[in-house]
Amino acid sequence: MDIDKIRSETPGLSHGIHMLACGSALPSQSVVDAVVEFTQLESRIGGYEAHTQESTMLDATYDSVARLVGAQRHEIALVENATVAWCQVFYTLPLKAGDRIITCQAEYAANYVAFLHRQKKDGIEIDVVPNDEAGALDITALDALITDRTALIAITWVPTNGGLVNPAAKVGAIAAKHQIPYLLDACQAVGQMPVDVTTLKCDFLSATGRKFLRGPRGTGFLYIKEKWLERLEPVMLDHFSAPLEDSSLYSLRSDARRFETWENNYALRAGLKVACDYAMVLGLEKIQSRAWGLAASLREKLLGLPGTTIMDLGAEHCAIVSFTIDGLDPVETVALLRQKGISIGVTTPASTKLDAERRHLPVMLRAAPHYFNNEDDLDALIRALKDML
Ligand SMILES: Cc1ncc(COP(=O)(O)O)c(C=O)c1O
CATH class of the missing domain: 3.90.1150.10 (Aspartate Aminotransferase, domain 1)
Incomplete structure (x- = not known):
């Protein structure tokens, strides 16, 4: 380097x-330039016109994010932060009364609030895997916690409050063995270490742009494994995620962008693309x-x-x-x-x-x-x- x-x-x-890269890291000049230049273009020719003129570059943001996590571009949705990415998939999963979620001691508070919310709303139950002697999620204990009512494993890879690295790939292997959906919060991992959704065997992964990735604030993304795309009808839809066929019928997009809505901050997306490419080149x-x-x-x-x-x-x-x-x-x-x-x-x-x-x-x-x-x-x-x- x-x-x-x-x-x-x-x-x-x-x-x-x-x-403070775990909060919001300093961006490179190239990320700043991408955001500023796109904003200036919008101010010169108009937002819709800038979008049309730069559509190839903006579209390539999906390729850049996909490359960063080893996904395919149609498995990526771009949203405004990691919490929205995570919630989009969590609230969409058809969990019902008596279903159990397994999580970890280091789980991010926002995710845990959502668990409690669905506990109140839908009657789901929460199991927390104990830590091993060193303080990471105990893989053996995880395996032992799984029952036929376990409907989701949702853990945080790297917590917000310290240097712990949970064994995310080993969790993925167990989730795959039991065929349980696996939602991974990779918010603090993306940008500081290699992330590969195939190795991780995760079904869903959420992350932010502003932390170790050095992207702009207000950017985040969601990975959804291809096999889930046709199965999940997002909890919230609009005419972008589900265009109207006629006045009585919508048809859902076939890609992960069914978890997006129509309006977006394209200047920030331009910056996110540069941040992904910068990290990949290094x-x-x-x-x-x-x-x-x-x-x-x-x-x-x-x-x-x-x-x-x-x-x-x-x-x-x-x-x-x-x-x-x-x-x-x-x-x-x-x-x-x-x-x-x-x-x-x-x-x-x-x-x-x-x-x-x-x-x-x-x-x-x-x-x-x-x-x-x-x-x-x-x-x-x-x-x-x-x-x-
Ligand atoms: C582990 C973890 N997950 C999720 C989030 C939420 O990310 P965002 O603020 O982009 O929604 C954070 C933010 O600090 C985090 O540290």
Whole structure:
């Protein structure tokens, strides 16, 4: 990786140190240009005209997203965020009273709220897989939890609150063995590591553009395995997802875009395409190795500070580092670091409620170095934290 080149292509780095890719990463100049140029084109010739003029490029966004996750373009729907992608498929699945959903301790709170919602509305039941000794989803326990009433496995691959990497592909193998639909929240995984829906054996995958992928905010996508496309009638339809044949009949689109609606932010889609292509050109293995390596180095350096506890679960750690430092209030610390031009964040118990309750988690500090960061960035963070102690 040509880190100097990558850094020179990241305008935000001239304004400070940014290590919050798990929140919203700094985009490359090319992503910014794509969004701005499309917006300017819209302002010059009109939104509909810009759409028509650039339809080939915009259409190719589906190819770029599909390539990123090893899918086919007709299996991709583009939506405004990961939650909408996830909810579109979750609320569409025909779950009925007595059906059981299996999820994990690290499940993202938004998904868990939706489980509770369908529990209230439809009478479904929720099973939570215990963790293994290292703190990742326990594969043996998952297998043992499955009954003939299990109707869905829905887990989070990488949680919002730390470096845990759940064994998503092993979960997929079990789901396939039992022929249970598998919905994978890959929101924090996409852009920091290779993602391949065939290896994962997932039926549905949701993700966002703005995090490790370095795309614009307000972008997300849903993958739906081909075999499901004809079977699922989205919970919400319009004349894009289901064009009218006549005044009494609509016919659903045959591709995943039956989960989209007519109006969209095409400037952001242009940016998302560039972000996908940028990551693919760099190579997701290389991105993973660099970002995970920096995160490992940060964990080591943090442990040199008195009173620091690394809170990441699992035997394998990704590019999200969660930690506490005795005597430092996380929210104040983030604000003070921001004044020094260093961006990291906090993670609150509310965003991963099951894990937070089980581990009695406080508000924690959360840093996510990406491949464009370097050891100097890590050292600057450590120095700044040391000054606060
Ligand atoms: C694991 C996980 N899933 C889902 C989401 C929701 O993504 P979005 O905000 O794009 O809807 C997040 C956001 O932080 C997340 O961390």
